[in-house]
Amino acid sequence: MNVLLPDTLPQALELLSQNGDAVPMAGGTDLMVHWHVRPEAHQHTFVDLSRLEALKPLSWTADMLVLGGLTTYWDVIRDERTREEFPLLVDAARQVGAIQIQARGTWAGNIVNASPAADGVPVLMAYDAIVVLESRRGREQVPLDRFYSGYKQMRRRPDELIVAIHVPRRRYSYQVFEKVGSRRAQAIAKVGLAVTRSDAGWRVVAASVAPTIRRCPTVERLLETGAAVASPSDLLPAIAQDVAPIDDIRSTAHYRTRVMARLLYHDLRDFWGK
Amino acid sequence: MTTLTVAFTLNGKPVSLDVAPADRLLDTLRYQLGLTGTKEGCGEGECGACTVYLDGLPVDSCLVPTFQMTGRRVETIESLDARSLAAFERCGATQCGACTPGVVMTAWWIREHPDLLGSHTVRELMAGNLCRCTGYDGIIDAVTEAVGGEGRENRKR
Ligand SMILES: Cc1cc2nc3c(=O)[nH]c(=O)nc-3n(C[C@H](O)[C@H](O)[C@H](O)COP(=O)(O)OP(=O)(O)OC[C@H]3O[C@@H](n4cnc5c(N)ncnc54)[C@H](O)[C@@H]3O)c2cc1C
Ligand code: FES
Ligand code: FES
Numbered sequence: 001m002n003v004l005l006p007d008t009l010p011q012a013l014e015l016l017s018q019n020g021d022a023v024p025m026a027g028g029t030d031l032m033v034h035w036h037v038r039p040e041a042h043q044h045t046f047v048d049l050s051r052l053e054a055l056k057p058l059s060w061t062a063d064m065l066v067l068g069g070l071t072t073y074w075d076v077i078r079d080e081r082t083r084e085e086f087p088l089l090v091d092a093a094r095q096v097g098a099i100q101i102q103a104r105g106t107w108a109g110n111i112v113n114a115s116p117a118a119d120g121v122p123v124l125m126a127y128d129a130i131v132v133l134e135s136r137r138g139r140e141q142v143p144l145d146r147f148y149s150g151y152k153q154m155r156r157r158p159d160e161l162i163v164a165i166h167v168p169r170r171r172y173s174y175q176v177f178e179k180v181g182s183r184r185a186q187a188i189a190k191v192g193l194a195v196t197r198s199d200a201g202w203r204v205v206a207a208s209v210a211p212t213i214r215r216c217p218t219v220e221r222l223l224e225t226g227a228a229v230a231s232p233s234d235l236l237p238a239i240a241q242d243v244a245p246i247d248d249i250r251s252t253a254h255y256r257t258r259v260m261a262r263l264l265y266h267d268l269r270d271f272w273g274k
Numbered sequence: 275m276t277t278l279t280v281a282f283t284l285n286g287k288p289v290s291l292d293v294a295p296a297d298r299l300l301d302t303l304r305y306q307l308g309l310t311g312t313k314e315g316c317g318e319g320e321c322g323a324c325t326v327y328l329d330g331l332p333v334d335s336c337l338v339p340t341f342q343m344t345g346r347r348v349e350t351i352e353s354l355d356a357r358s359l360a361a362f363e364r365c366g367a368t369q370c371g372a373c374t375p376g377v378v379m380t381a382w383w384i385r386e387h388p389d390l391l392g393s394h395t396v397r398e399l400m401a402g403n404l405c406r407c408t409g410y411d412g413i414i415d416a417v418t419e420a421v422g423g424e425g426r427e428n429r430k431r
Contacts, residue, residue, distance in 0.1 A: 001295045003278065003341050025339065032337040033318045035298060042296045050342040074331065094394075098402025099380065100322055103331040104338070185401030186320055 001042040007051050009134070009163065015047050016159040017136040022047045024161060026070055027104035029097070030113040055163060058082070067165040073102035073120070086167060088123040088177040088194055095119055098185050108162035111144070114152045117189045117208040117250075123177055124165060125205045125213060126194035132164040133157075141166070151211035170198040174271070178263050182250075190251035191259045195267065197223075204264070209243040209256050216242035219264065222272075229272035232261040239264075282343040285353040299338040300324045303350060311351035311375050315404070322403035325376035326350050332380050334402070351375040354382055367416035369407035377403045381417040388421050396421070 004022065006012035016022055022045040025031055035041060049055065055069035058079055065086060067076070073093035076082050083090050096102055096110075096119050110120035111131060121144070129144045133156055144165075148154050156162070174197040181187030192207030202223040204216040218241040222229065229235060236257065245256040265272070281290040284307070293302055303309045303326070315323035317336045324335040327349040359378065361367070368374045380403050384390060390399060396417045397410075405413060 002276075003295045003339075005278075005341065005344075025342075028337050028339055028342075029319060032298070032339065035296070035336075036301070036317055039296075046295075046339075048339075048342060051344075094398070097319065098322070099399055100325055100332050100334045100402040101319055103328070103333050185398070186404075 002045040004045065004047045005051065006047065006049075009052050009054055009161075012047055012049065012052060012161065013134060013136045013159070016161065019045050019047070020158060021045070022158075024049050024112075026050070026106045026109045027072065029101050029105040030109060030115075049161070063169050065167040065169065067107050067167065069108045069161055069163040069165075070106050071108075071165075072104065072106050074099070076107075077102060085169060086123075086127060088126065088175050088196070089167075091177045092119045092123040092179070092194070095179050095185075107165055111147070111162060111165070112154070112156060114148060114154055114212070115188075116151070116210060116212055117192065118213060119179060119189060119192060119207070121213045122192050122194040122205040122207045124167065125215065126175070126177075126196045126203045127167050127170075128200065128203065130166040130168075131156075131162055132166060133160040134163040135160040139163075145205075145215050148212035148214070153212075170200060172196050172198045176267050178267065180259055180263075188250060191256050191263070193260065193263050193267075195264075197271075206243050206260060208251075209245040209260060211244070214243070218242045223268065226274050227272070229265065232258070232265040235261045235264055278341050280340055280343050282345060283347045285349055293340045295339075295341060297340040298336055299326065299328075299340050299343065299348070300335040302340045302343075303335060303348075309350050309352050313372060313375055315372065315376075320404065321373070322376040322380065323373055325379040325403065327379065327383065332383050332402075351379055354378065361416040361420045362413075365412045365416035365419060367408055367412040373403060373405040373407075377405065377413055381413070381420060384417055385420045391421065 004015045025046045026049050057068050058071045058075050059066045073096050076089050076093045107120050110118050125144045131142045131144055131147055133140050142155050176195050178193040179189045180191045181189050189208045194205045196203045202220045204219045206216055207213045218238040245253040247253050277292040279292050303312050313323040315321035319334045319337045325332050326335045329347050384399050396414050
């Protein structure tokens, strides 16, 4: 195992460009799990991000909330303004593990870890977040809903870091985050759902029901067009278009589909057919 | 394997030591510094037995690489006043004791930051500390008592 300890972002980007298979380390809450019994996990060169102070703060501009590349869940939970303007970020953050994880885990780490069951990604996607990537070759911005191409496949080259996440400020007339797990804390989602409505339209984002977290365009269209929906089962054809749940250790495809239909039906009962 | 030199503040005092790149903060504390109050339960961030403060926030030391500690502030259960345990004894909040150092670390942090209770319940803040013995009510009572509330009130939840 080899560790590189850059003090600044340019140093970190230089090290990543020189070490093609180096792994960035942020809060370590994904990378360090079962660390002591997985010696094979040590067989990398790690680039430690923890000294890159410039990536830590969360900030506001006139038209967006900017999460840094190292902003943690706890940073967001403690930010009064985020609680007011982007309450789903706080709802989701409070459901990630527990305080010990929230204090260390970062939003960027959640995006790059790319778990289909992540909690940070769906709420960011429902707010149309944009991922800002930087490498020595320059910067690029990728909308989060176009970031993933398959299970753990994403539009990030190995020499790129997420240096910021932009969340456009809008007036939301409806927003909800749902996480169904085995217990309330320290549990991974069997089904996750983030729904928002703004001038930009409806966003329906589902987690744990496909190889990646993704928007549900067919369900969104039902909401936009005011299609009549009289029961949860009326939603099943649209859900089947949008997601592809599987049976795994946490749940079954059948359960996931039914729960997603019921959550959508009941949460949005004031909007179906309107 | 190469070693790295890491210098940080531990329980208020500066320390500097050579560690292996793969060392977890938990290993450094227990095996290199002899601070065995911090326990290992799961090694995967679930149980909270290894809770320490990093720059004032509770974290699981089994998930913290020691190489990140340069310039940081770490506090362990050894830094707490033994009186922090009084409410735990009174409320039956400790039995086998395996979880207790971690539980006390989180509990003491809540006690030091009572403003958190404006937005969070004690139960939510303690959710990262698993206990297989007490059934939690004793723990919730002890923490609630320590922050100056009425312990038994919480039993309704
Ligand atoms: C007990 C426990 C409970 C958990 N519960 C939940 C939960 O309820 N919901 C949930 O969503 N997650 C959960 N997690 C997973 C984890 O906490 C999150 O995914 C977290 O956001 C990861 O962030 P990190 O900074 O710790 O990432 P790290 O472990 O440091 O890194 C994760 C990945 O991201 C990469 N990376 C990190 N930062 C960057 C960057 N800036 N640019 C490019 N790549 C980067 C790393 O190379 C690595 O591939 C849990 C983990 C544990 C241990
Ligand atoms: S040993 Fe660290 S959380 Fe269980
Ligand atoms: S007292 Fe035994 S695990 Fe908590």
